Amino acid sequence: MIVASPKSITELKNLIAGHKKVLFVGCGTCVTVCLAGGEREVGLASYAIRMARRLADEPLELSQQTIERQCENEFIKDLAEAAAKVDAVVSFGCGVGGQTIAERFPDKPVYAGLNTQFMGTLEEQAVWTEKCLGCGDCMLALFGGVCPVTRCAKRLLNGPCGGSTETHCEVDEDRPCAWQLIYTRLKGIEQLDRLDEVVPPKDWAPSWHAGARKVVRKEHRVG
Amino acid sequence: MTPSAPPVAVPMTAPVTTPPVAPSTLWEPEIIAFCCNYCAYAAADLAGSKRMQYPVNVRIIHAPCTGKIEMEHILDAFLKGIDGILVAGCLEGGCHFLEGNLRARKRTDRIREMLAEIGVGDERLKMVNLSAAMAPTFVESVQQMVDTVKALGPSPLKESEPREESQHLESEG
Numbered sequence: 001m002i003v004a005s006p007k008s009i010t011e012l013k014n015l016i017a018g019h020k021k022v023l024f025v026g027c028g029t030c031v032t033v034c035l036a037g038g039e040r041e042v043g044l045a046s047y048a049i050r051m052a053r054r055l056a057d058e059p060l061e062l063s064q065q066t067i068e069r070q071c072e073n074e075f076i077k078d079l080a081e082a083a084a085k086v087d088a089v090v091s092f093g094c095g096v097g098g099q100t101i102a103e104r105f106p107d108k109p110v111y112a113g114l115n116t117q118f119m120g121t122l123e124e125q126a127v128w129t130e131k132c133l134g135c136g137d138c139m140l141a142l143f144g145g146v147c148p149v150t151r152c153a154k155r156l157l158n159g160p161c162g163g164s165t166e167t168h169c170e171v172d173e174d175r176p177c178a179w180q181l182i183y184t185r186l187k188g189i190e191q192l193d194r195l196d197e198v199v200p201p202k203d204w205a206p207s208w209h210a211g212a213r214k215v216v217r218k219e220h221r222v223g
Numbered sequence: 224m225t226p227s228a229p230p231v232a233v234p235m236t237a238p239v240t241t242p243p244v245a246p247s248t249l250w251e252p253e254i255i256a257f258c259c260n261y262c263a264y265a266a267a268d269l270a271g272s273k274r275m276q277y278p279v280n281v282r283i284i285h286a287p288c289t290g291k292i293e294m295e296h297i298l299d300a301f302l303k304g305i306d307g308i309l310v311a312g313c314l315e316g317g318c319h320f321l322e323g324n325l326r327a328r329k330r331t332d333r334i335r336e337m338l339a340e341i342g343v344g345d346e347r348l349k350m351v352n353l354s355a356a357m358a359p360t361f362v363e364s365v366q367q368m369v370d371t372v373k374a375l376g377p378s379p380l381k382e383s384e385p386r387e388e389s390q391h392l393e394s395e396g
Contacts, residue, residue, distance in 0.1 A: 009340045040295075044337075047298035051341045054302075055379055 001030040001121075002094045003128045004037060004114040009048045012090070013056075015111045016049070020059060021086040024049075024113065025079060025101065026066030027093035034128055037092030037114050039066040045092070045113065061086075070097025076104045083108055136206030136213065142199060144185035149202065151178035157199040252306040252372040254281045256365065257296070259289045261319040263311030265355035270362050277362040278369040281309070288312070289350075290323020294330050301343060304381035307372035309364060310350040317354060324352060343379060346371055 007015075016022050024042045032038030042064050053060040065082050067075045070093030079101070083089055088109040091098035095116040102110035118130040133150040139157075140147055149155050153171040160179030163170035167180045186192050206213075258264040264285050270277065286292055289312030297308055310331050312324035328350055335345035349371075351364045 009337060043295055044298065047295065047302055048337055048341055051298075051302055051343060051380055055342050 001033055001119070002096070002116060003034045003118055003120045003130075004031050004094050004116045006036050006041065006045065006092075006114055007112075009045075009052060012045060012049055012113060013052045015113075016060075016088055016090060017058075019086075019088040019109070021061045021088075022063075023079070023082050023086040023089045024062065024064045025070065025089055025091050025093070025097075026064070027070040027091075027097050028066055028068045029071075031093055031097075031114060032066075033122070035126065037094075039064075042066060042092050042113075070094075071100050073100065073104060076101055079104075134208070135202075135204070136208075137203055139199075139202070142194060142197075143182045144189060144191060144194070146178055146181045146185055148178045148182065151176075151181070155202075157202060159195070250377055252280050252369060252377070253304075254307040254309060254365075254368055254372060255300055255305055256281050256283050256309040256311055256368075257286050257289065257292050258283050259312045259324070260285060260287050262313040262317070262353055262355050262357075263351075263361060266311075266353055266358050266361040269355070270358035273358055275358060275362050277365045280369050280372075281365050288318065288320050288323035289327035290318070290320060292327055292330070294334055297331070297334050297348065298337075301338065301347070301378065301380060304378055306375075306378045306381070307347045307368055308349075309368045310348070311361065311364065312350065312352055314352045314354050344375060346375060347378065 024046055026032070026039050026042035027037050028039070031041075035041060046062055046064055050060065050062055063082055063086065065079060067078050069075045070091060079089075083105050086108070088111065089101060089105065090111045090113045091101050092113040093101075094114065095112060098110055098112045102108075117128075119132040119134060120128045120130045123129050130150055132147060135149055139149065148157060152160075153169055153175075154161055156179065160177060161170070164177040164180065165173065167177055169175040169177050183192075183195070186194055256263070256267075258267055264283070267283055289310055292310060297310075300308055310327055312327050313319065315324065318324045331348060331350040335348050338348060339345040349364075349368060351360070353360045353364070
């Protein structure tokens, strides 16, 4: 899922400074699961902003709505009625959601209420870790299902560096060494011989470095 | 005929008038105490049975467990102008539901951070842990809370907007 973190109350307050009617929009998908931008988190942020604005003696008419997914126009259309009544919209979705809403309402300022962090997994209650960089050329098969591109601080493709301490990364002692994980995993699935192969330098062309990417699936296109 | 009684001497005291009272001295804090059924609520009951006196400023809300108290409940009360909130749960390790009080502690800590950032002040929210037998501790906690809030003065959110305001929720999620 996409993992995000809430912006501070002060930052939120500054974002909507000057606006008198604001709509907070939650997203019912990834950011609900990562406890950052679901219906409940939007409610808490609303309480905080109402208090802050009242203390500043700046009246604010604040409404809230949470839609199933902010990254799909099909769901954003449900916002049309509420958005028409406000001066600005704050998206509590990921950066994708906020941009999709902004495209849908060209005459409304749309601000991001969250800081989008990464694509990750839930390790335990309220702890998420990054697992995928979205490099566009998945190499998981070579490494027993553990991605060194994302999880090795140096993105090494041919074995660990000399800096790992025991089983952990030298960059962050709380972070497991990706190459230790790869070794353990390959051993477990009896594919250690994969480590004999030298992995050539990664082709970064499908990655982000040439700007925003696009996927078109012709077989599913309409018309 | 009995001679008429001599006029009664009028006492030479100053006329009784009510001195003007400053508005601040009229203010009494409004405090909510969220009390867990298994400890603080019973402690408050025991305090009553023992005729222990504590300030009348506190309004007790009976909760099945402090873990059931949502962050929204506390924030809503502050938004509506409450001056202080006391969350009273079981002693650590003594929760009837194992860890409701520990969760409540984390939530109150988070709300205290929020209140400080907003400018309401984190001292207006406090959590205490006690057992059902600790009536004196309950009374003392209430008294301390009242003293703290009296020193702070009325909530800055009080009376600046109608009380009826509440969150407007529309969910499609």
